[in-house]
Amino acid sequence: MTNQTLDKLNSMKLRAMEQEYRRQIELPANAALSFDERLAMIVDAEWLAKANNRLQRFLRKANLREPSANLENINFDHKRNLDKTTIARLADCSWIKEGKNLIITGATGTGKTYLVSAFGNAACRKSLKVHSYRVNRLLTDLAISRGDGSYNRLLKDLKKPDLLILDDFGMAPIDPCACRDLLEVIDDRHGRKSIAISAQLPVAKWHAVFEDATIADAVLDRVVNNAYRIELKGPSLRPHIPQNEGDDSTTE
Missing domain, CATH: 3.40.50.300 (P-loop containing nucleotide triphosphate hydrolases)
Structure with a gap:
């Protein structure tokens, strides 16, 4: 049943939920958590992943x-x-x-x-x-x-x-x-x-x-x-690039 659940999450492209579910299965300490706590962690993982993906899309379009x-x-x-x-x-x-x-x-x-x-x-x-x-x-x-x-x-x-x-x-x-x-x-x-x-x-x-x-x-x-x-005021924040040693070029 666990494998079927993981496959279904994958097929629905709920990758973050799938990864969090796998993590919980692999860590025995999670067995001490209640069903509601574990479900909340799984849902939070997917919510955060979607929010981050949405932000990245907005940033790409912002150029x-x-x-x-x-x-x-x-x-x-x-x-x-x-x-x-x-x-x-x-x-x-x-x-x-x-x-x-x-x-x-x-x-x-x-x-x-x-x-x-x-x-x-x-x-x-x-x-x-x-x-x-x-x-x-x-x-x-x-x-x-x-x-x-x-x-x-x-x-x-x-x-x-x-x-x-x-x-x-x-x-x-x-x-x-x-x-x-x-x-x-x-x-x-x-x-x-x-x-x-x-x-x-x-x-x-x-x-x-x-x-x-x-x-x-x-x-x-x-x-x-x-x-x-x-x-804005003050000196330039850009790092100063020194002239190469032996470079005889001059800057006006």
Whole structure:
């Protein structure tokens, strides 16, 4: 009967329950537990396995640049200008459910991508749909989709995530056509779905990134006025890579 039960669990693809049942059979000490206790352990094993699989699916779809980033491991060194209370308040992801935005700015290496990925990870743990893009790559995809007829489908896909992460904003000027594409994306999500943006440039300099000033006004009005802001400071967190001994090259 035991073998039949194991076979049935396997055929129903209840692998975690099967493994836990096998473990209980192999450990004589489990015989001292009541039926309810052993059943609870078997059910818990399956529940945890399904929850973990669901999280992994959400993380794969999120395409985070730092998929292992999490808010629990944030470095709160005072030089970074990170407020624990602010992070704790945002960690529950209620701002995402309310359709608000998040802006993270700071110099190269201060941890912007890690932090925005950590918020993406936190959202996935709340079973919220997330997708992450580098801004320049997103604009390239939108330009390509105009030519191959998939533009409307891509815009529709960009409306779906509860949180859309736009990483590395402002790395290059945005031409008028790309300005219109970005406005389409942001306008579709405004007031309904959240956007998280990371950028080296402070918000005060964002307007100059857009080659179309009118669209710049529209984009910033929709994003900035509805956003929480985090400005990272301090030295770069990236490890320094020393020059190879004997390397005569110089860096300007």
